[in-house]
Amino acid sequence: MASIKKEQYAIAPRSRVLVTGANGFIGSHVVQQLLSLGYVVRGTVRSQKPWLDELFRSKYGPNSFESVVIPDLSDYDTLRKAMRDVSGVIHVLDADGMTVDTWNEATVKAAFDEGTPADAKPFTVYVASKTEGERAAWKWVKDNKPPFVFNAILPYYTVSERMGQALMSSYNSSRAYQWSLNKI
Structure with a gap:
């Protein structure tokens, strides 16, 4: 696989990127990848998740990640505040549920x-x-x-380690699918 030089990235490393659903399975992996590439990440969560900030800050530094609580993404005032000073948005949260x-x-x-x-x-x-x-x-x-530019990424199925112990309690389709395979 060809790699892209950091100078060619559409958004320069050290820029702030907003990731919706940062505490979810996909969102937490997106956050980790961004942090490993040198981005600063602001992640949205629906309710306070102190473990999430600790997880990423302990590995990438105290100013690398911040979470912001947005219970409802249709609250445009709160969302607008969360988007201040960001250079990009990665939306992985299923806003409507x-x-x-x-x-x-x-x-x-x-x-x-x-x-x-x-x-x-x-x-x-x-x-x-x-x-x-x-x-x-x-x-x-x-x-x-x-x-x-709008992009839609359509993974059929995702399997990976969980980012934190608190994520182990979340029940999602990937976990349900794995569970059903184990029953065979």
Whole structure:
């Protein structure tokens, strides 16, 4: 794999980057990668997570990471404050969340298919939420023509170590999928 020289990065190292959902599985890995490349990171969390600041500051220094509590990303005043002095935003948080009432047509079909195992339905809902979230993002870009580059990264499945012990208690689709494989 070809590597990019730091001088060619769109955002220079030592710049501040905002990462939404910094305490999540993907978000915590994004934060770690940014910090390892020399960026300063501000991470959003829905509620106070003191262990998160300690985790990253102990490894990358006292001024490397700060968390900011934003319970609701539709609170634009709080979000605007969090975005002050940042050079980039990496949005990995599922802002709307998902429930069993969050469907797309394929998910509805799978949910009502008698062959779909009950423990697979949460994963199906997760996939539907990601599909609809991306559709909404591309529509917004098309309608608003923002002055930045929008990218959608679509990992099918992620497996890695957890960043901190507190993350072990979170139940997500990757963990559910691993659990279901262990049952086979």
